[in-house]
């Protein structure tokens with residue numbers, strides 16, 4: 001694991017059944033990736049834009065147990081692979097010892113025109129350093 005975002009389950013995340021509605025999980029994953037870029041990679045989205053971006057090219061999610069209002073989730077991100085312009089990540093959301101969902105995702109570094117672009121060397125160096133230090 002390379003980065004964790006702690007997220008309390010809020011009223012806005014829950015459906016009338018009182019459990020997190022799955023699109024809110026996708027937003028939580030994006031929030032965790034945004035925090036990864038800000039806090040671990042020193043390339044905050046607000047600095048990245050408008051000359052670059054990191055859209056999601058592919059994502060698959062598995063939901064293994066429901067989450068309820070007030071619970072605390074840890075979104076644990078593991079960087080799995082860096083390519084020329086792609087980055088493959090896995091986010092596992094846990095509440096205590098229980099896994100609530102897993103997201104396998106590939107993001108792609110793009111330029112201002114929306115085309116794939118190699119990771120800036122400074123960012124690649126930080127990612128490769130993180131890859132050496134998985135916990």
Ligand SMILES: CC(C)(COP(=O)(O)OP(=O)(O)OC[C@H]1O[C@@H](n2cnc3c(N)ncnc32)[C@H](O)[C@@H]1OP(=O)(O)O)[C@@H](O)C(=O)NCCC(=O)NCCSC(=O)c1cc(O)c2ccccc2c1O
Nearest residue numbers: 030045053054055056057058083084085086106108114116
């Ligand atoms: C993402 C694309 C620009 C890729 O374009 P294209 O397919 O033409 O690129 P290549 O074939 O050259 O591949 C480049 C690179 O990507 C890898 N890749 C491409 N597709 C996939 C895939 N389906 N699965 C896995 N990997 C893929 C490929 O292997 C190459 O890897 P290398 O490492 O070898 O370079 C284009 O497909 C595109 O524009 N797609 C639409 C993206 C989109 O609309 N996503 C959803 C909404 S946007 C979004 O969610 C979003 C979230 C954020 O957090 C952002 C943060 C900051 C900025 C923007 C954000 C954002 O838009």
